[in-house]
Amino acid sequence: MVITNFVVELHITMGTAEPAVLARVTAQSPERAVQLVRVQARPFAAVVVGDAPIWKWIEEGQRQAVAELAAGTPVTVGFSTDEGRVEWRVQPVLAAQSEQSN
Numbered sequence: 001m002v003i004t005n006f007v008v009e010l011h012i013t014m015g016t017a018e019p020a021v022l023a024r025v026t027a028q029s030p031e032r033a034v035q036l037v038r039v040q041a042r043p044f045a046a047v048v049v050g051d052a053p054i055w056k057w058i059e060e061g062q063r064q065a066v067a068e069l070a071a072g073t074p075v076t077v078g079f080s081t082d083e084g085r086v087e088w089r090v091q092p093v094l095a096a097q098s099e100q101s102n
Contacts, residue, residue: 001072002095006033009091010040014084030069030092034062037077037088044086045079054079065090 006027011019023040027033038058045054057065057077065075069092078087 003070003072003092004095005093006030006069007091007093008033008036009089011078011087011089012084013087019085019087026093030066033069033090034065034075037065037090038062040088041077041086048079048081052079 006029008023008025008027009021010023012022013019025036027036041054041058045052045058048054054077061077065077068075069090072092072094074092075090076087078085080086
């Protein structure tokens with residue numbers, strides 16, 4: 001299994017049944033993919049009233065996410081608010097998948 005890159009998507013569900021994809025970026029390493037999630041998650045977490053569980057992931061949980069991504073396992077992290085849900089999905093792209101999309 002050869003991983004070529006990682007697709008990071010930000011999904012938001014607020015007032016709709018289906019999540020909207022707000023952003024989609026590509027990272028070249030699992031560390032960079034997780035760093036992108038951490039950077040995007042901070043402003044969302046900052047406006048949540050109370051102790052948002054996403055802060056624990058930002059500070060500690062990302063280490064496990066890097067290992068899972070390096071092993072080829074997709075990672076999803078997010079949190080819910082009274083208004084909806086914010087979620088990041090990180091998908092490793094395998095060499096065969098990358099060739100098919102070209």
